[in-house]
Amino acid sequence: MRYLSFTKYERLKKFVNRETYLIRKADKKEEQISKLEKINEEKEMELLFNQLMEGKSINELDARQMKGLLKVFVAKTxxxxxxxxQLEKPPNPPSNNKNVISTSLVEDLLNDGYFFETMAAIGDGSGTEIGPTEGNDTNAEDDGHSKDLN
Structure with missing residues (x-):
């Protein structure tokens, strides 16, 4: 629609002077900066958490880092x-037996400290994927003949 086709009231309603426009832009930039600072702080604390898991001394931390680590700890907990x-809920009946996880295995994992260390290392948002990423979990040399199943 063309500007001149609007009524005078509609034109004035949408009118923004330069000062208001710049204030709005500055507010948006401040919001973006605060979001980036928050993300940066979270990543820094995640890295610090992983360093502590690898053996860094907790005595080397300042008060800000301790507070950040408490937040990370609460989130991880x-x-x-x-x-x-999720693991305590009974699983849906699987279509095949390959995907069934025994409850004793789950209990063993929950009691294993190394499992939690590994989960902390891969759960840092680095994008690490677990499991196959290519193919469809079938043998690439399988031609579908029954002799291959023996």
């Missing part, structure tokens, strides 16, 4: 508790 709840 919540994720672990959520995962425990």
């Amino acid at each position: 919540a994720k672990i508790n959520e995962r425990k709840i």
